[in-house]
Amino acid sequence: MATVQQWSGLEARALRQALRMSVRAFAGHLGVAVATVSKWERLGAGTQPRPDTQAILDTALARSDASVHLRFETLLSETGRPAAAGGLAAASPRMWDYESWTDDLERTVAALSRQDFPFASHLLHRWLARWKPGELDDKGLYLFARSTALLGDLQRDQGIIFGPLSARRSYAGARSIFTQLDIPRRVAQLDLSLAVVAEMSSELDAAAHHYETLAVDDRLSGRDRARARLWVGTALSKHGHHDYALRVMTAAIREFDQLGEAEDWSVAHQKLALAHRGAGELTKALQLIDIARTTAATDAPMQRVRLETAYGHILLSDPATANDGLTVLDHAADAATKYGLVHQLRSIEDIRQTATKERA
Template sequence: MTTGEEHDVATVHQWTGLEARALRKALRKSIRGFAEHLGVAVNTVAKWEKLLADTTPQADSQAILDTVLARADPAVQERFGRLLDNDGVTPRLRKQPAPSVGDHETWAEDLERAVVCLSRQDFGFAWTLLDRWLHRVPPCELDDRGQYLYARTLTLFGDMRRLQGTVCDLITAASVYADARSLFVGLRIPRRTAQIDLSLAVVEEMSGRLAEAASRYGALAEDARLSRLDRVRARLWIGTALSKQGEADSAIVLMRSAAREFYDLAEPEDWAVAQQKLALAHRGAGDLTHALRYIETARSAGRPNSPLEHVQLDTAHAHILLSDPATAGEGRTALAGAAATAGRHGLGHQLRSIEAIREAQEYA
């Protein structure tokens, strides 16, 4: 799980002026050009070059440098590694000190930023924020605060792989979630442990193990460790698993109940998701009139906040349109648009779902 591993590039766990200078030279830029490329002041880069290993860029600059290195061409990455070797720097083997209180604050800030990145499906930047902490110090060497932050980092990494959603991603997500869960159990934080259990149930569903997922959701819907909102989400997801198993009528009952609770809890985004899932359940029951009514309600509830939500809503709408020969052409167009957005943002699970809909349409 190391940035640049494919090209055997040294990973910088903490940048100093020395590594920053090597990256500038690898990019073959002047000090001014490098500053403009990073979006920082020329004086900042000049300070790095003057003090070299005796200065450490601030957290924002650390993230920027991570991103520039990760997105650089292979030739640039190779030059960067050679320049570090010539300077006698071996970032992969450098012993990092245990995080201090100040590091904990920076770490927590990075996690908050990673959450925002994941909500926008900016997986590349999210990874740079998470990777620097996952490999810095083994969790057994951390204090309780450090172990909590490490577990949160693992959780977000699992979320990233789950959102990307290829078969390999889901296997990795399950493994990473299990590691995070063990840490939360050791720290005696039951709410976080239960939230991991909920994420593992989602992975079960996405992996096609619908009966197992429904069973897990059922237990978590009554789990006092979770907030009321998370318990209602679990109930909605029971309905999702049942709908996928062809039990549309039972799914609709559960989904309607969950939708009412989302309304009572003043959670409009979750309520809109429930309308979308109800639309698909009604489609599965062969009731296209109600399916169209619910999907239009979901579509009018507000603009999707992320590429993932956009793809999910468009895919659901297309699936319903494809069920009626009179609107099938419109459905194919909508599905193509959803596939393009999913491909652009690396949403592998959504692409698989779209392909499954297309195959079902061909054999219908």
């Protein structure tokens, strides 16, 4: 059943309409003056009943049956939308707004896991466009920051890492709100996401430094610290520091094993395989990518494309299997195109171009 944290004239009018009462009948029902109800109707969200009257309205709503609650919530979902042209501020979020928002964030995470970017974007923007941070209490700010962080994940997976509408900008915005709310764990997680964006932007030294710091940061969970350690290795490997990268990544794999994180353990073998490829150890690289492909804990399109890209890259590094590598990369590119994985497409194209130059 619906509840109201803070009544205004807007909610009072919606309750009157849900009860299907006239202004006079509603005033009698509550035991207040007709002039008081008329004031609520006239000023809407711009007026708030006195505390004792707030309690009377709470009681009136609580004693209403389910059909009244349904009409009440429906009316508020309509009147609470931001005004398109009237210049009126949107109503503050209500308890059921928060519940719906939380549900939509869970649906967004599921949509992102299967790379359903249009649906994820729809879910996020219908809340981010509805309120501004200054209109929200701490619970609303938390949900706004979570939505902004997930928007960063969406933009990152789509390869949008630069500019005003980018993953970097979204992550920084979410980090600022979590800092304001004094939630250190969330701040550290956003620091980790920003380091990932730095690595994607080829800022490898900066990314490796951030990862090293976060790998021993007590604000993060054991899993996140292990992921930071793994990503230290990926950044170092891309920069050509293969020996140290291999040691760090192997340590991360041991941590994932101890933590029982099967998905991260599998992904780590994929990244370790690429590090061995970079070091010229192709037999070891093939062994490790085979482990990653056979133990993959998820069938999400993003991970399938990453695995096949890594596999194709390793095959392409050996003249004897180069043609097979191109075929695997073609299949990975088709899947990346289908799901809008722009960053993965760029990576595949970079691999192809590098192989062409090496052959020339």
